[in-house]
Amino acid sequence: MRKINNRFLYMSANIANSTQTIRIASRKSQLALVQTYWVQAQLQKHFPDRTFEVEMMSTQGDKILDVPLAKIGDKGLFTKELEVKILDRSADLAVHSLKDLPTNLPEGLMLGCVTERENPADALVVNAKHAGAQLETLPPGAVIGTSSLRRLAQLRHHFPHFVFKDVRGNVNTRLAKLDAGEYDALILAAAGLQRLDFGDRIHQLIPAELSLHAVGQGALGIECRTEDPEILEILQTLQxxxxxxxxxxxxxxxxxxxxxxxxxxxxxxxxxxxxxxxxxxxxxxxxxxxxxxxxxxxxxxxxxxxxxxxxxxxxxxxxxxxxxxxxxxxxxxxxxxxxxxxxx
Ligand SMILES: NCc1[nH]cc(CCC(=O)O)c1CC(=O)O
The missing domain is CATH 3.30.160.40 (Porphobilinogen deaminase, C-terminal domain)
Incomplete structure (x- = not known):
């Protein structure tokens, strides 16, 4: 790490002056775009003379939205296509929900920075008929939507009287299914709801005693090439x-x-x-x-x-x-x- 930092010191004179456009790869989902545009705006603020472009693409995970997430594993489902772009140099960095980024990255790529985390807790979102209820007071048999084995196992442990049912699709789709009465409540990441301006749907923040959150939840991870000191230095501003x-x-x-x-x-x-x-x-x-x-x-x-x-x-x-x-x-x-x- 120290060695890389020294290299940054004498590289840095060139970075603000270079004219090459920096390309940011992103998924196309609404949440991914909100996150990516935030990163783009922050980098633009730090490097006003550089140009940052966003390149959107679908990933395998986006294409199989009707299959419960837990059933398709999580090995780079939302990241692979973006990684290919960085490796073949048609993009320079990719913005991910850190939660979706596998812990082992492909050869040649690294986690360039981790941005400040939103609240990493899970949140309970309820159908209007349960407006007064909390997890502790939802009735036996209440149908809880989640497709995460982590949420499922912990909530089953504390609330064996609930019924758990898969839910897929983006946050908008899931909320629509909840409001249509397919579920009594959903468990979603508070961070995703906040970023999409659905903060007012957070009915209860689930305390750590009831459910521990996913690894990396609420933070963004930016992936880049290992051998790219210029991009690495730029990303340090968001670490x-x-x-x-x-x-x-x-x-x-x-x-x-x-x-x-x-x-x-x-x-x-x-x-x-x-x-x-x-x-x-x-x-x-x-x-x-x-x-x-x-x-x-x-x-x-x-x-x-x-x-x-x-x-x-x-x-x-x-x-x-x-x-x-x-x-x-x-x-x-x-x-x-x-x-x-x-x-x-
Ligand atoms: N699994 C999909 C996913 N990836 C990131 C978020 C939310 C934002 C975050 O956790 O950083 C979500 C939705 C959710 O779990 O409710």
């Missing part, structure tokens, strides 16, 4: 170091646990002075067994903290849960396992 430390810890935790399979994993992080605290959780698919622990240490060792917490959880029962899920997948195939979990 928010406390968010970055938190997300490095969360991503190291996930990377260390996830043996290439989809498992309910949740986190929560806080920074206090120079210290970072990471709470991590692994759950069985049915939410019956949930292993959780907390680690605190120097924020600059964020990645090591994430790895250490993963090892601790493995020795406290998470390994058994992971082995069971892997064995099930081996026996029945991932699709069947996920079908059974999300269609009840």
């Amino acid at each position: 928010h170091q406390p968010t970055a430390y938190r997300c490095y810890a969360e991503r190291a935790f996930l990377r260390e646990l996830e043996g290439g399979c989809q498992v309910p994993i949740g986190v929560n992080t806080t920074i206090d002075g120079d210290n970072l605290t990471l709470v991590g959780m692994v759950s069985s698919l049915d939410g019956q067994r949930l292993v959780t622990d907390t680690i605190t240490g120097a924020a600059i060792n964020a990645e090591q903290l994430g790895k250490d917490l993963a090892h601790r959880l493995r020795s406290q029962g998470a390994q058994t849960i992971l082995d069971e899920i892997f064995a099930l997948v081996e026996r029945d195939g991932l699709k069947k396992v996920l079908d059974e979990q999300t269609n009840s």
Whole structure:
């Protein structure tokens, strides 16, 4: 890191003066575009003499909106097409919801910066007939829409009397289905709702005690070429170091646990002075067994903290849960396992 920074020092004179257009790759979804235009505006402010262009494209994830997300895995579904563009130099950087960016990136690409995080919590959004209700007071049998195994397992653990049902599509589509009465309530990321100006639909922010959020939720991750010091220096202007430390810890935790399979994993992080605290959780698919622990240490060792917490959880029962899920997948195939979990 120090070496790269030195290189930046004598590179920097050229950057503000270069005339080459910088191309930003983005998905076409409304949320992706709001996020990308925000990044474009911020970079334009920092580098007023440079030109920043947005290149929109569909990803595999955008094309199969009718298939429940949990069933198609998450390996770069929303990122691959953008990454190809950066690698072949038809784009210079890509803006992602950090949550959607795999923890292992393709050779030649890196996480160039992490922007300041919105509230990373999940939110409860309700149909109008439940205007007075909270998670704790929704009636037994209430139909809760979510397609995330993490949300499903944790909420099942605390609220076994709800019925869980898949929901797909972009945020607008999901809200329309909720309002039409297909669901009593939905669980969505608060950050996405806020960015799309649906902040007033956040009925309850779900506390960490009930549901830990996804790794990287609420932050943007900007991906770029490893060998591109000019772009890397430009991206440093958007790096928010406390968010970055938190997300490095969360991503190291996930990377260390996830043996290439989809498992309910949740986190929560806080920074206090120079210290970072990471709470991590692994759950069985049915939410019956949930292993959780907390680690605190120097924020600059964020990645090591994430790895250490993963090892601790493995020795406290998470390994058994992971082995069971892997064995099930081996026996029945991932699709069947996920079908059974999300269609009840
Ligand atoms: N899985 C899709 C996705 N990717 C990013 C967000 C919201 C914004 C964020 O978490 O940063 C969402 C929607 C959701 O989970 O409700």
